[in-house]
């Protein structure tokens with residue numbers, strides 16, 4: 001990062017906007033803890049800050065109205081029935097690449113992606129996820145653990161765990177494709193394990209944004225928590241997915257061309273808000 005002294009008008013907008021307090025215009029220094037977000041370049045009215053040039057042009061005037069955005073959020077629903085039509089790898093690459101503007105803690109930009117389109121592999125992942133979670137449910141809730149859970153967490157906590165177990169096991173029996181739903185593709189979002197940063201949040205923010213973006217491309221998505229849960233418990237799954245051993249999978253999304261169309265908008269609970 002260099003500051004062109006001849007161009008700099010000392011407005012110090014860059015100093016103020018810098019989240020890492022890296023810039024000191026008077027001292028003419030840019031500290032090393034710069035997180036490379038380039039807010040300074042973005043706000044500089046004098047074009048005085050240069051680096052290896054990360055500016056790609058001015059921002060556009062965006063004309064999406066708040067109402068349109070709200071409608072887009074309402075329109076986004078989970079899809080569990082997909083056409084068998086595969087999504088072209090180029091379309092998926094471009095989709096993931098365009099999503100790179102999703103924010104990451106300290107601008108780490110550490111998210112990596114694995115796209116699985118091999119249907120046999122997806123079916124295997126489906127089956128192993130069911131086996132893994134069935135084992136976990138049986139290990140977690142059984143005649144020996146129940147009294148302990150009740151003692152430590154209370155009856156309603158135990159009831160809710162038992163309900164989840166019952167629901168999962170009975171669904172696995174009647175819908176053996178309940179994990180991957182024969183979707184044409186699954187995107188796994190992972191990062192190297194790290195003691196710093198907030199990779200789980202980064203991945204989940206990415207996921208939320210991606211599900212909205214997919215709507216605009218007429219692609220349907222379903223976030224998949226079961227797979228993420230199972231990968232944490234079963235190394236075999238991670239190996240099958242070719243996820244490096246030192247990585248953690250934070251999120252998974254099924255994606256494909258939807259077989260159904262949702263026609264009616266659905267209301268949601270009004271959130272509880274505390275103003276202080």
Ligand SMILES: Cc1cc2nc3c(=O)[nH]c(=O)nc-3n(C[C@H](O)[C@H](O)[C@H](O)COP(=O)(O)O)c2cc1C
Pocket residue numbers: 076077078079080222223224225226227
């Ligand atoms: C973190 C998270 C994990 C989820 N995991 C699953 C999953 O494993 N399987 C599934 O069918 N749906 C999953 N969903 C989808 C929810 O069940 C769904 O969002 C919810 O029922 C509301 O429906 P909608 O997305 O159509 O509005 C998940 C959603 C979120 C946000």
